[in-house]
Amino acid sequence: MKLAVLYAGQGAQHPGMGKEFYESSPAFRAAFDSAALDFDLHRVCFEDPDGVLNQTEYTQPCMVAFACGVTAVLAEHGVQPAYAAGLSLGEYSALEAAGVFTAKQAIELTAYRGKAMADAAKGIDCGMTAVLGLDRTALSACCEEASALGCVQICNYNCPGQLVIGGEKAAVDKAAELAKAAGARRCLPLKVSGPFHTRLMAPAGDALAERFKTERFREMQIPVLFNCLGREKADADTIPALLVRQVQSSVYMEDTLRRLGELGVDHILEVGPGSALSGFVKKTLPGVPCASVETPEQLDAALAAWRDEA
Structure with a gap:
């Protein structure tokens, strides 16, 4: 089996996401709780009583905390993908899965990214x-x-x-x-709160470029396919530059999926919440099975299906 893991982007979030994993998995909890944020991650992600989860500055760290937790659970089960990719925000989760970022770093970086994007969108109709x-x-x-x-x-x-x-x-x-x-x-x-992935996000790109000067970027342990390229990076490309470019340029998800097909990927796992990426896979790579994982039950089902194929 040649597996690619895809990480969902902003828009799939909902209150309660990750709560079942959090209650059942120490590995999930360790990743989820690793970051220092200026808000209560559990309150927003699991309950959202104040109705802020859909605001970009909250959505992004919540989604990535969820994804990092699921990645830790996958590792516990011995799931070793050949490739990783994500939709927009999900690219940070893919880079965490590839070892470029720690869970703490990815969550804190996307909290910063969310605020920078919200700031860049202010005053724009x-x-x-x-x-x-x-x-x-x-x-x-x-x-x-x-x-x-x-x-x-x-x-x-x-x-x-x-x-x-x-x-x-x-x-x-x-x-x-x-x-x-x-x-x-x-x-x-x-329904959106900003002109995401357009040149109007250039101020957010500038803010990220400054932040990245103080961040450590580790070597990728598995290849990541990048949004703004629709493929793996070239030797001349740097991850910080690609992430700065990503926030203000198009997301080439169809190209990314076609490239995974060219690379021989025969199974895809979407780390949710939601299953939007699975829908894209079905339309782009109809012969490649894709499972969505948001809950422990869905993960167990995917693992059982793979065992049956083996």
Whole structure:
């Protein structure tokens, strides 16, 4: 079995995520509790009584704490992926799985990243819209025409037939209108708090570049496929530079999945919450089985299925 592990991105979060793992696994608890944050991680992640989990500065460390905990449980079970990748925020979880970051470091870094992205979004009337059923070239032309009204870019190449545009709301709305005229099946506005993965996030990239000067980046123990490349990094690429670029450029998830297929990956495990990435896998690599893991029961089911195949 040649396994790749994919880590979910922002948007899949919900109160209670990770609670079952936390109550049942010391390894999960050790990773989850490793960081020093300025808020109660358990309260927000498991209960969210104040309704802040969907705010970027809280979402990001909560999601990564969950992912690091699951990675620790996977290691306990002897699960050794050949490759790792993640959707946007999930790339930090993939790098933790690859040994570049400790769990503490990944959680604290994404708390910083979340705040930097929230700060960069302040004062911008932004929008993001999922565009279904239109190819890249046609949608790029729509964005180029609509850019007369402001910044609009394709920010996510998720899977065949599913792209996401983002930027300043007037330009995004115009690009969506043009996309419908060009033959898009549907254009679905998304609830977002910032123009993520567009050039408007450049201030967040600058903030991360400064933070990375004081961070230790260890050697990857397994290859990570990077969002802004859609593949593994070249020797000339540095991880800090790729992460600075990532926050303000497109996420090439479809390209990443196709590359995993080229590399011979025959099983994929999505570390949730949610199963959005599994949906992308089914549309991009329909012959590759993909299991989603958010709970201990789902992990047990995946492990049992692999044993049955062996």
